[in-house]
Amino acid sequence: MNPPSLQTVSIDLGDRGYDIRIGSGLLDGPAQFEGLPKAATAAIVTNSVVGPLYAQRLAACLKGVYPSIRILELPDGEAHKDWASLNLIFDDLLGAGCDRKTVLFALGGGVVGDITGFAAASYMRGIPFVQVPTTLLAQVDSSVGGKTAINHPLGKNMIGAFYQPLRVLADLDTLDTLSDRELAAGLAEVIKYGPIADDAFLGWIETNLDAIWARDKTALAYAIKRSCEIKAWVVSQDERENGLRAILNFGHTFGHAIEAGLGYGEWLHGEGVGCGMVMAADLSRRLGLIDQAYVDRLTRLIVRARLPVRGPALGADRYLELMRVDKKAEGGEIRFVVIEAPGRAAMRPAPDAVVREVLAAHAG
Known part of the structure; x- marks a missing residue:
């Protein structure tokens, strides 16, 4: 080829x-x-x-x-x-x-x-x-x-x-x-662009994931190009993350807490993001924004991407403590990137009680 x-x-x-x-x-x-x-x-x-x-x-x-x-x-x-x-x-x-x-x-x-x-x-x-x-x-x-x-x-x-x-x-x-583990970590950031901005791209990833794993250059080139196009569109509108750009952090609030809580390097960044996307999708469902079928769809793809879907047992208090240091937090209130509909994301606060439900279901 x-x-x-x-x-x-x-x-x-x-x-x-x-x-x-x-x-x-x-x-x-x-x-x-x-x-x-x-x-x-x-x-x-x-x-x-x-x-x-x-x-x-x-x-x-x-x-x-x-x-x-x-x-x-x-x-x-x-x-x-x-x-x-x-x-x-x-x-x-x-x-x-x-x-x-x-x-x-x-x-x-x-x-x-x-x-x-x-x-x-x-x-x-x-x-x-x-x-x-x-x-x-x-x-x-x-x-x-x-x-x-x-x-x-x-x-x-x-x-x-x-x-x-x-x-x-x-x-x-x-x-x-690149090692398979590092390739999987990168796939987390590729997958992220589907739920936040382009549901059709999420479908393309589902169809072409095996080709990406085979390191097919044509598949990789499209995955990289489409990811960069979406990020370029977002950054050109909000370079300094005053609003829209924050959606690029889908899964990152939970993921960064995992990385910091375990000690940097124990989990790769993409591994934290992959698991964090499952948590963020479930949070979106518990807030009444998406249905369980979409959570299951995203979880299946993350499993196929060889990424973790269950977080470490840091304890809900520790997760919440770490997430309150997140750059998106305001006045001690944690703000999460949630999926409002397939291909559309927004920033929302969430009650601690609901976040604890997510952590009980997906960590430990």
């Missing part, structure tokens, strides 16, 4: 807009890096897993543009999305005398993308950066939209900035080296 041709999705943010390019062989095509700012130095930030696979290939693409190319490998995993790793980037840039024209390239999954973006937003009050996501989760979600952050022991992504990349390059070939 021939690889799918290059596809582009545009993020419309005026003079800060940019393209997401999706295709095979992007890391071997210097043309994909044309038009980026000139600078004395490009710094590739990656991790100890992705770096040995792809850093030299990316560096080879950049050699014709940047006289000096630095490669910094961070430790791998969500547990290292912290101040210490952020400071490793600053130490490297400052130690090399990098100026404010230096371009950062985030080569890796969501952790690398988030922390590199935050470093770019902060170093000398802002330097340009490019996202080169190598996981499905990063290609469909975290690399797009300009959210950058590190974690705090009391809450996920609580310290960060909105800072847009110059370009996103999603090379489908990097998914060939």
